[in-house]
Amino acid sequence: MRVLVVNCGSSSIKYQFLDMDTEQVLCKGLAERIGIPGSRIVHKKDDQKVVVERPMKDHEDALKYVLELVVDEKVGGVKDLSEIDAVGHRVVHGGEKFSGSVLIDDEVMRALEEYSYLAPLHNPPNIMGIRAMMKLLPGVPNVAVFDTAFHSKMPAKAYLYAIPYEYYKKYKIRRYGFHGTSHRYVSRRTAEILGLDYHKSKIITVHLGNGASIAAVMNGHSIDTSMGFTPLEGLVMGTRSGDIDPSIVTFLMEKEGLTAEEVYTILNKKSGVLGLTDGFSSDMRDIEDKALEGDPVCRLALDIYEYRIAKYIGAYVAAMNGVDAIAFTAGVGENSPVTRKEVCENYLGYLGIKIDDEKNNIKGEERIITTPDSKVKVLVVPTNEELMIARDTKEIVEKGLKQLEY
Numbered sequence: 254m255r256v257l258v259v260n261c262g263s264s265s266i267k268y269q270f271l272d273m274d275t276e277q278v279l280c281k282g283l284a285e286r287i288g289i290p291g292s293r294i295v296h297k298k299d300d301q302k303v304v305v306e307r308p309m310k311d312h313e314d315a316l317k318y319v320l321e322l323v324v325d326e327k328v329g330g331v332k333d334l335s336e337i338d339a340v341g342h343r344v345v346h347g348g349e350k351f352s353g354s355v356l357i358d359d360e361v362m363r364a365l366e367e368y369s370y371l372a373p374l375h376n377p378p379n380i381m382g383i384r385a386m387m388k389l390l391p392g393v394p395n396v397a398v399f400d401t402a403f404h405s406k407m408p409a410k411a412y413l414y415a416i417p418y419e420y421y422k423k424y425k426i427r428r429y430g431f432h433g434t435s436h437r438y439v440s441r442r443t444a445e446i447l448g449l450d451y452h453k454s455k456i457i458t459v460h461l462g463n464g465a466s467i468a469a470v471m472n473g474h475s476i477d478t479s480m481g482f483t484p485l486e487g488l489v490m491g492t493r494s495g496d497i498d499p500s501i502v503t504f505l506m507e508k509e510g511l512t513a514e515e516v517y518t519i520l521n522k523k524s525g526v527l528g529l530t531d532g533f534s535s536d537m538r539d540i541e542d543k544a545l546e547g548d549p550v551c552r553l554a555l556d557i558y559e560y561r562i563a564k565y566i567g568a569y570v571a572a573m574n575g576v577d578a579i580a581f582t583a584g585v586g587e588n589s590p591v592t593r594k595e596v597c598e599n600y601l602g603y604l605g606i607k608i609d610d611e612k613n614n615i616k617g618e619e620r621i622i623t624t625p626d627s628k629v630k631v632l633v634v635p636t637n638e639e640l641m642i643a644r645d646t647k648e649i650v651e652k653g654l655k656q657l658e659y
């Protein structure tokens with residue numbers, strides 16, 4: 254079975270085309286700047302790379318060109334569109350309704366539209382991608398794999414906010430959590446590497462990407478996670494504030510004469526390390542480089558970024574009353590020895606964690622980075638959301654399932 258996996262963002266589409274008999278990536282790419290000048294697709298097949306620069310007015314346009322590349326005789330994965338057996342979609346928000354991956358039909362589409370208010374930055378482009386694939390590949394099954402689903406078994410003490418209960422009943426205001434597909438893959442892989450029984454383990458997964466979140470995975474289920482009602486809550490991120498006193502919202506509205514929407518945009522797109530460095534950068538490579546050169550602003554931004562991560566890890570050790578392993582993943586987690594070392598050595602020594610500097614000096618490789626006598630294992634486990642989405646898609650289509658529980 255060959256599965257096309259798409260992850261549609263507001264102006265980008267990440268995609269991978271996989272042969273699920275071997276789990277080999279046949280080709281992959283990134284369409285970016287969709288709907289704005291300078292749109293292009295960077296497409297890769299093995300060590301070949303092509304860049305297609307052409308106007309792409311919307312996601313349907315972009316996916317049309319993606320499909321052309323997928324069947325290209327030189328850089329494609331197959332010769333004909335009929336060889337694409339299914340499409341797996343990353344969908345950020347599945348609300349309380351979806352506790353697993355689902356075969357997409359009209360009822361699912363109605364639910365996704367309904368939940369768009371819960372993830373206004375993420376779900377609408379996800380839905381655009383689904384509609385586009387239904388049009389471009391009629392009759393080919395589409396599967397939705399939700400960020401929220403892996404966290405759906407979180408207990409009420411973790412998901413309810415201490416606000417009038419009526420707002421949960423009326424609007425389903427609660428913690429949902431995100432990056433669930435990544436936390437699911439990384440926690441399972443961590444258990445495999447360490448030879449742990451996944452269903453009798455306590456694992457903390459630290460997903461540090463542009464969006465960043467931490468999860469407490471106990472006995473194979475997420476029991477708590479740092480992102481909440483939306484992907485804004487929790488860690489300090491590239492452009493997102495993470496946890497703040499909610500009074501700041503109304504304070505800024507009054508003092509700056511801003512609308513709620515404008516404050517929402519500031520907190521989501523102008524905050525995080527970008528905000529802390531007065532607009533210098535949201536890219537942790539830039540922040541780290543300057544911090545290590547001695548720039549005090551970037552050093553403080555990095556300190557704040559690391560301190561928040563450490564506090565969440567400590568909180569989740571308490572939530573699980575112990576921890577077997579901590580796994581770093583995603584862009585910063587996989588590629589920054591400095592962040593891993595400083596978080597672990599400045600704040601987690603009380604757990605008996607000892608970082609092995611030589612083992613930690615890696616980027617993007619799977620590895621245990623602690624010394625053999627470290628009481629808690631710390632690992633780097635590259636995430637692979639696309640593979641998890643493809644696996645769920647294959648299982649649902651091959652078994653003729655409507656929904657896949659995990």
Ligand SMILES: Nc1ncnc2c1ncn2[C@@H]1O[C@H](COP(=O)(O)OP(=O)(O)O)[C@@H](O)[C@H]1O
Pocket residue numbers: 461462463464491535536537538539541583584585588589616
């Ligand atoms: N070598 C590195 N050192 C520090 N940060 C890195 C490194 N490589 C990538 N990153 C950071 O990873 C982040 C992007 O993470 P990634 O998971 O790829 O993105 P996304 O969240 O969009 O999926 C960026 O902040 C980038 O700076």
Ligand SMILES: CC(=O)OP(=O)(O)O
Pocket residue numbers: 345375400431432462463464465484
């Ligand atoms: C939910 C979320 O933050 O996703 P991403 O990290 O892809 O922005």
Ligand SMILES: [Mg+2]
Pocket residue numbers: 462463583
């Ligand atoms: Mg990512």
